[in-house]
Amino acid sequence: MNKPRTRLRRSLVAIAAAASLLAMSACSIQTSGSNGSGSSGASGSLLFGADGGNPTFVRNFNPFAPTARTGAHYMYEPLQVVNAIDGKATPFLATGDKVVDPKTIEYTIRSGVDWSDGTPFTPADVVYTFDLLKKTPALDLLGQWQNIDTISSSGSTVTFHLKGPNVPAATIIDQQIIVPEHIWKTVKDPVTWTNEKPVATGPYVVGDFAPNQYTMVKNTKYWQADKVAAEKLVLPASNTSLQIVKGGYDWAYSFIDNVDKTWVGANKQHNKYWFPPGGTISLIPNLTKAPFNNVDFRAGLAAALDRDKIANDAEQGYVKAAGQNGLLLPNAQSWLNPSLPDQGMIAQDTQKALQSFEKAGYTQQGGKLVDGSGQQLQLTITTPNGYTDWLRGVQAVQSQLQAIGIAVTIDQPQPAAYTQAQNNGDFQLLMGAFGGAGSVYQDFNTLMSSQFVKPIGTAASGNFERFSSPQADALLEQMRSATSDSDQKKIAGQLQEVMYNQLPVISLFYGGLWGLFSDKSFTGWPSESDPYATPATWTENSLLILTHLTKAK
Numbered sequence: 001m002n003k004p005r006t007r008l009r010r011s012l013v014a015i016a017a018a019a020s021l022l023a024m025s026a027c028s029i030q031t032s033g034s035n036g037s038g039s040s041g042a043s044g045s046l047l048f049g050a051d052g053g054n055p056t057f058v059r060n061f062n063p064f065a066p067t068a069r070t071g072a073h074y075m076y077e078p079l080q081v082v083n084a085i086d087g088k089a090t091p092f093l094a095t096g097d098k099v100v101d102p103k104t105i106e107y108t109i110r111s112g113v114d115w116s117d118g119t120p121f122t123p124a125d126v127v128y129t130f131d132l133l134k135k136t137p138a139l140d141l142l143g144q145w146q147n148i149d150t151i152s153s154s155g156s157t158v159t160f161h162l163k164g165p166n167v168p169a170a171t172i173i174d175q176q177i178i179v180p181e182h183i184w185k186t187v188k189d190p191v192t193w194t195n196e197k198p199v200a201t202g203p204y205v206v207g208d209f210a211p212n213q214y215t216m217v218k219n220t221k222y223w224q225a226d227k228v229a230a231e232k233l234v235l236p237a238s239n240t241s242l243q244i245v246k247g248g249y250d251w252a253y254s255f256i257d258n259v260d261k262t263w264v265g266a267n268k269q270h271n272k273y274w275f276p277p278g279g280t281i282s283l284i285p286n287l288t289k290a291p292f293n294n295v296d297f298r299a300g301l302a303a304a305l306d307r308d309k310i311a312n313d314a315e316q317g318y319v320k321a322a323g324q325n326g327l328l329l330p331n332a333q334s335w336l337n338p339s340l341p342d343q344g345m346i347a348q349d350t351q352k353a354l355q356s357f358e359k360a361g362y363t364q365q366g367g368k369l370v371d372g373s374g375q376q377l378q379l380t381i382t383t384p385n386g387y388t389d390w391l392r393g394v395q396a397v398q399s400q401l402q403a404i405g406i407a408v409t410i411d412q413p414q415p416a417a418y419t420q421a422q423n424n425g426d427f428q429l430l431m432g433a434f435g436g437a438g439s440v441y442q443d444f445n446t447l448m449s450s451q452f453v454k455p456i457g458t459a460a461s462g463n464f465e466r467f468s469s470p471q472a473d474a475l476l477e478q479m480r481s482a483t484s485d486s487d488q489k490k491i492a493g494q495l496q497e498v499m500y501n502q503l504p505v506i507s508l509f510y511g512g513l514w515g516l517f518s519d520k521s522f523t524g525w526p527s528e529s530d531p532y533a534t535p536a537t538w539t540e541n542s543l544l545i546l547t548h549l550t551k552a553k
Contacts (some may be wrong), residue, residue, distance in 0.1 A: 029383050049254055053236065059194065064138075071216050073537075077178065078175050078201070080093075080175075082437075085438070085533070093113065097170055103166065108156055115199050123157070124183050128181035130176070138533075148162060171439045204218060213234065214235055241256045241262070244256070268521070269442060277319060279328065280328065282432060282433065283508065284429065284434075286427055301350065302506050303356060304401055310509060314390065319509055321508070323346070324499055324506070324507050326434075327435075329343070334489070337493035343497075344500055380410075381430070384413065385415065388498055423459070425456040425458075426457075440488075447462065450472075471498060505553050
């Protein structure tokens, strides 16, 4: 299914590995518990620790909603699924794309596909979806209309006419999930609609739904149903580490303490894990608020932190400390700017931190860091409730900042409230994640492009810190026009310098993708030796896994 790309297209997708967003997030986002009932491979069921209630499920399958059920990602398909590990695109609702020129991309839309209600899927659904994003910008989570000027269709071909030369646009267009025109055209408010009875093209449809657990059953009308081994997915609302270990799960996304002793030890014959890096866990400052809008203040925070200790405290050595370069290393090592000091790593330097804080108006008096009026600096760091690894990381940050006289409070809203606070800019410092899209350009663009900036109180889909830099915007524009690997890497090197010098976010450590698998009932899971997909459960990468598994013999 993987058609070779043109040279122009390959110049983007040959980017070294990355994995997940957030949006959110390469993190322990789905870590809450199971019903303890073991898996049922004989009946074709797959017990899946992928979704978490708050504490129970709300029936929302709107794939554009930040609070949508994770199961939406197993129903709605994009034009092509981009493997965040290597940037390779696998055709789904499109059979492939053709870069006609740097401003024009053609997609051939797959024929013989039906929506789950039996209505034929057509190129008109593709055009409708993109028009819907234009009409309702809150749904444009990938920033498609930052790049697209117009769309046209003829027969099975949909053509995207871009605003200017834009080599990376194809990867972004690839990832757009498509919704049915005949359903969505009657929806009055697609932003708030909960889509309780979803109609989609993917491998699963909603089965039973209850507050504590729901199921997804195989879509018998699916265009590649012969590749779907699991007849049913069982998704409990609670997936604690103990329940995952004891409950006979087939697949879970969860950070587990001492994974070799706990998860593998529970079934040494069948239980496996794979924790590839999936993004960069960072302190995200609210740049609309003082003192975070002062680069000297941010430099003080950056120099005050011991990232190795934070990474070890948070993730028990499974991942490494991250540099201030914006890259997912070592995966994107070939993109690293060699002129960055120590590959962009910022070592803890208390004296340097205090000098930077002094430039920002804060001095150390009596063991406290105080402003000009003698008031101690007080900060609040927001991190999601239940993300135990992130909490340990935040506690390490808290301890290190308190050691130089900053009073630090930790706020732990429930995940849904955390997401709302992140999107709306309702925070001081936020423990968050960036990167992992499988595209160096896309990672930098989502993090730093001013086109994502929204007023405080209005939901943003990227650049949650509200960073605005004419230099970064100009470099991103140049990267869109660059057609050679060498030119793209040169521009990316300059973007790394922006990251290092302007500190839009403060990188801490690389977030692992906590993939836990059992091959007792199903085989074919991704691994370090076969990285055909990431183990993330909340993105369309899951479609690669769900159409790859086979029943164990």
